Amino acid sequence: MNSKEFRNRGKEMVDYIAEYMETVGERRVTPNVEPGYLKDLLPLEAPVKGESWDDIMEDVETKIMPGVTHWQHPRFHAYFPSGNSFPSILGDMLSDGLGSIGFSWAASPACTELETIVLDWFGKMIGLPQDFLAYGKNSKGGGVIQSSASECVLVAMLAARAQMIKQLKTVHPFVEDGVLLSKLIAYCSKEAHSCVEKAAMISFVKLRILDPDEELSLRGSTLQQAMDEDRAMGLVPFFVSCTIGTTSCCSFDNLAEVGPIAKEAGIWMHVDGAYAGNAMICPEFQYLIKGIEHAMSFNTNPNKWLLTNFDISTMWVRDRFKLTQAMVVDPLYLQHTHSDNSIDYRHWGIPLSRRFRALKLWFVIRNYGIEGLQNYIRNHCRLAKRFSEHVQNDSRFEVCNIVRMGLVCFRLKGLNERNKKLLTNINASGKLHMVPASIHGKYVIRFCVVAQDASESDIDYAWDVVTDFATELLEAEKLQESGGIKDPAAEDNTKANREKYQESLAKKRSFFVRMVSDPKLYRPTINPSTNTNVEEEEEGGSEPDIGEFRATLERRGSWVSWPLGFVFNGVFDDRIPLRFRNWETSLAITNGHQRGSSRLGKEDSMKQTKFTKRP
16 A cells, blocks of 8 residues: 555545544444354455455454444443543544654653653643652652553552562661562452552552442551551551442542551552542542542553543552552663663653554543543443432332432342343343442442433433333233243253244353353452451560461451462461452462472571561
8 A cells, every 4th residue: 555545545634533433323232242253254365466455344344343342332331431532533543654662762852751641631630749740849759651540559559669679678688689579469349440460460469359338448547457467467557448439330439548557657659540540630629639648650541531542541659669660671782871861661661662642632631621530431421420319219229329420320220130140131132231230238339420422311321221221121020920921941852843943042141241240250249358366475575376367368358369479378278268250269289398399498488588577
């Protein structure tokens, strides 16, 4: 393709995208396909010779689009919004055209400096303290664009881990880093995103997941008690992840309580505001981040709720030097003469290569203005309130969360199974798309206002669909109770009728629908915790009793993600308690020392990991 054809095809692509976004509501919101559908439509080998662009675009419409879930559809109400707007698309187009790889200031000065400036813009819009701004007075902080909130949490945890090990080294200079690492423990709420658990796995640290209060908010007293218990067992708290706008129900952790406790304890507090953090550009919502001044880092995703296309997750740190100390690798071929008086974002995250992502956020903020973006968020919040009013006005239903943002969690009154059937039937129809969550053990349906131009008519339509299916379900239950409905396959055992019935059932409940609706595949559960009193260590510091340690783990309701290094250090004799998100068990092992994998006996191994209390 030469530049002349690119001009023509580029104009055609803009027309195609514009037409798609204008007419997406005419398509089915979720695809009606089975896994592997595309394999039968495309050749298994790449073409040897180039094909015409017309043929390629024809395949897009006839083969790709039938398998697309339309996140910009006015009937899509699952998960959270997927940011999208014309200015953002144009920003990505320009970024792709420039092809800059801005890993350092020297690699592309404008790429680096625009990112710094735009993150300061956005930080001020949110109301972040001056300490988080790169150009704040006497500030050591600043902002950076990461690919996702998961990466932000991981980077923050790695920085916190490096800082704590550095501190411990000053007290225990002759203890191996691996031993110190085995003592570190992080914290988060049961409502925190699963990325915190994944970050702990990657960082090779233990994670304790804590129970929130009745409003699903992590409280300061809960964190304090957990840290006291863990210190008594010789562990070292180093990190806590708080959330504003949790995935399940958009609850908010109590930063004003957790923050001072974390600060006094000397642990790193990260605040994940992937969805709701964007709403802080509206002054009326900023009370929800009271206590952010105690945080060491904060992130939010413009690609969720600020009309900016994925990928762009914005992250701010109070002290950029503490962040970069955990990330710096500086080979000669990446060094440059301006490194002492410029920012090199390659030291702020995991990847080296970085796209010019600041362009699209810059375009969006300038084109919409702060007022335009505020109006967009306020409209979503207003429409969510409208939907919640519909739910409250129908005595058959109940609202299950505090509706502050654009998310409503609701359910039919009654058993969980009833709500599972309701959601499955709605999703199978293709008229709406929603996903479930669990709140206080109840199966709830999440309704999120997602579409950029969502209107009252969209909300009213969605409620009509919900009530129609609910009425149908409740009437069917009544008939079934009275013996009025029978399974045709059970009533007529002929092979033809049975196959016809199963075929009809398969169409209504495709694998795709089950995948997003079946709680066995979607809904993670965590056992409720119980309070455990652990005696403080005696003055002077003593080695924690391993037998009591194991017993405490069995009594404790909150659970800990154990890195393998802890297992190898001989804490458990023959069975290790394990938890795989939805499944708890214990694993029988053969002691590695008996197999000759180490020359140390178990007693010697425990001496190697001895860790005395700091004076």
